[in-house]
Amino acid sequence: MALSFDKVYQDVQRFRLGAYCSTSEKGEIATPFHTHNKGQFIYAEKGTLHIATADRQYFLPVEHFIWIPRGVTHRMWTNNATVRMFTIYFDNQHLEDDFYQTTGVYMVNNLLHEMIRFVLSWEGHIGKSEFSSYQFLQALKAILPGVSKTRQLPLLGFIKPRDERLQEVIDYMRKHLDEKLELGQVAGKFGFSTRSLSRSFNAEGTSFIEYLQSLRIIQSMELLAEKDFSISRIAAMVGYDSITAFSHTFMRFTGIRPSAYTKGLLS
Incomplete structure (x- = not known):
């Protein structure tokens, strides 16, 4: 059974050695800004x-997985109706690799996928007294730097604009992705010149x-995850006239074709 955010937060802050496993499901993923004293997978x-x-x-x-280093303030939310996230909070031992100090999103490889499947049902704190389970989770943590070197998602994190006017522009773009948005048209709508917005x-x-x-x-990946529309329909919904152009852009930002991504959702 999934544990509440407050309980998980308190339990994670409390333990010193070991790891803590937690599952979040539909209706439970919307957190305030917070920080942990553990690394978060x-x-x-x-x-x-x-x-x-x-x-x-x-x-x-x-x-995919994200690694959030200890001490990084963050919040989380989802726009999908069907959600299942599995989290492991790791103690602060053996964090010498630079990977553990940087927030990043990565695609799982076959080995990591099988290791995750093995622990998906685990809940709560797992300490050294549970020797085999503890060692298994430490091994999972140890392979993450190697996975990150070849499996980073090309679609890197968005900037958080320092300019409030630019944030208004971005909010407008996000709400009108199905339209033909051009720099000059968007600039004029918000009182920018084309050059100044650029x-x-x-x-x-x-x-x-x-x-x-x-x-x-990003919106196309959210829509694909819902499995309600065809790839060609989703391409149009996010502003592409051509499924070929959509597929090429999807490949450039994610490293895979939308058809391959969809197959992964169905497997």
Whole structure:
């Protein structure tokens, strides 16, 4: 049975050695900003998850995991009706690799997938007294840096704009992804010149078109996770006239074709 956020938070803060397993399901994933004194591994079994830190927003698709280092303030929410997330909080031993100090989203490989399947039903604290289970979880933690070197999601975390006017632009873009959005048209709607809006995105380390494509691909992954629409229908819903263009962009941002992503949802 899934445990409440408050109970998990208190239990995780309390233990010193070992690991803590928790499952979150439909209707339970919407947390306030908080921080843990443990490293946090979250695996998306069904549905998708948004994670916001102080300066970035990350997107966690199905069959991917995110690592959140200890001490990183974050909140989480989902836009999907069907969600199942599995989390392991790890103690602070053996964190020398740089991987453990950086928030990132990665695709699981076959080995990690099988290890996760083995522990999906585990709940609560697992300490050294439960020797075999403890060692298994430590082995899972130990392979994460290696997985991260070849399986990072090309779709990196969104910036959190420092400019409130730019945030209004982004909110508008997010609500009108099915429309033909062009830099000049969007700029004029919010009192920017084309050049000034372009500079505002560049100042955040991205561009208007790159950010727009990121928003479209993320919404498409949320829609694909619901399994209610065909790939061609979803392509149109997020603003693509051509399924070929959608497939190419999806591949560039995620590393796989939408058809392969859909097969993963059905497996």
